[in-house]
Amino acid sequence: DGGITQSPKYLFRKEGQNVTLSCEQNLNHDAMYWYRQDPGQGLRLIYYSQIVNDFQKGDIAEGYSVSREKKESFPLTVTSAQKNPTAFYLCASNVAQGSAGELFFGEGSRLTVL
Amino acid sequence: AQKVTQAQTEISVVEKEDVTLDCVYETRDTTYYLFWYKQPPSGELVFLIRRNSFDEQNEISGRYSWNFQKSTSSFNFTITASQVVDSAVYFCALTGMDSSYKLIFGSGTRLLVRP
Numbered sequence: 001d002g003g004i005t006q007s008p009k010y011l012f013r014k015e016g017q018n019v020t021l022s023c024e025q026n027l028n029h030d031a032m033y034w035y036r037q038d039p040g041q042g043l044r045l046i047y048y049s050q051i052v053n054d055f056q057k058g059d060i061a062e063g064y065s066v067s068r069e070k071k072e073s074f075p076l077t078v079t080s081a082q083k084n085p086t087a088f089y090l091c092a093s094n095v096a097q098g099s100a101g102e103l104f105f106g107e108g109s110r111l112t113v114l
Numbered sequence: 115a116q117k118v119t120q121a122q123t124e125i126s127v128v129e130k131e132d133v134t135l136d137c138v139y140e141t142r143d144t145t146y147y148l149f150w151y152k153q154p155p156s157g158e159l160v161f162l163i164r165r166n167s168f169d170e171q172n173e174i175s176g177r178y179s180w181n182f183q184k185s186t187s188s189f190n191f192t193i194t195a196s197q198v199v200d201s202a203v204y205f206c207a208l209t210g211m212d213s214s215y216k217l218i219f220g221s222g223t224r225l226l227v228r229p
Contacts, residue, residue: 040123040221040222041221042118042205042219042220042221042222043205043219044219045216045217048216058216088157090157090158090159092159097216098214098215100147100164100166100209100210100215101164102149102161102164103159103161103217104161105151105158105159107157107158108157108158110157
């Protein structure tokens with residue numbers, strides 16, 4: 001089945017540790033996105049990538065890093081510099097950035113900092 | 115700048131009631147696109163509908179209907195004869211050149227349908 005796979009679903013981290021969230025898609029989409037969701041708030045864009053080896057900061061990129069070495073993969077690293085990393089993280093893809101098409105989402109990764 | 119407002123934080127209804135979720139948007143674009151997504155407890159956002167700014171026809175899909183009114187910058191979503199399975203968080207979203215075609219989300223409305 002075509003779709004987006006995020007892992008892990010749940011993750012616990014101690015303060016000061018970096019953690020990497022995985023996002024893989026087999027939809028052959030060029031554009032991929034990372035969003036953060038906090039309770040009672042909408043989704044806020046962290047980073048997005050329009051094509052392999054290229055990515056841009058979204059609205060809340062501080063404390064996060066990404067890479068796009070393969071079309072199907074867009075991992076997100078939450079670094080120790082992120083002040084409040086506990087949140088629900090959603091990965092999404094689109095045929096192409098700027099296409100105004102629908103985004104396809106993964107099931108999310110819930111990160112808790114202890 | 116683009117903005118989406120969903121003023122209803124949470125709505126609770128009894129099964130079989132009709133319910134309307136409000137969405138008001140702001141944009142400087144003349145061409146833009148509006149979306150509704152459903153987020154069930156599993157967490158994944160599920161696409162429901164996309165509307166472009168030149169198509170003001172209301173749309174109906176089964177128990178779901180959407181009312182797009184450019185005059186009031188609103189794109190409201192109605193569920194007729196609600197069911198328990200409709201319980202979820204619903205997001206309205208907007209994209210256009212004004213946001214470099216990034217999707218701007220509202221804060222969501224949590225709908226609880228009680229049996």
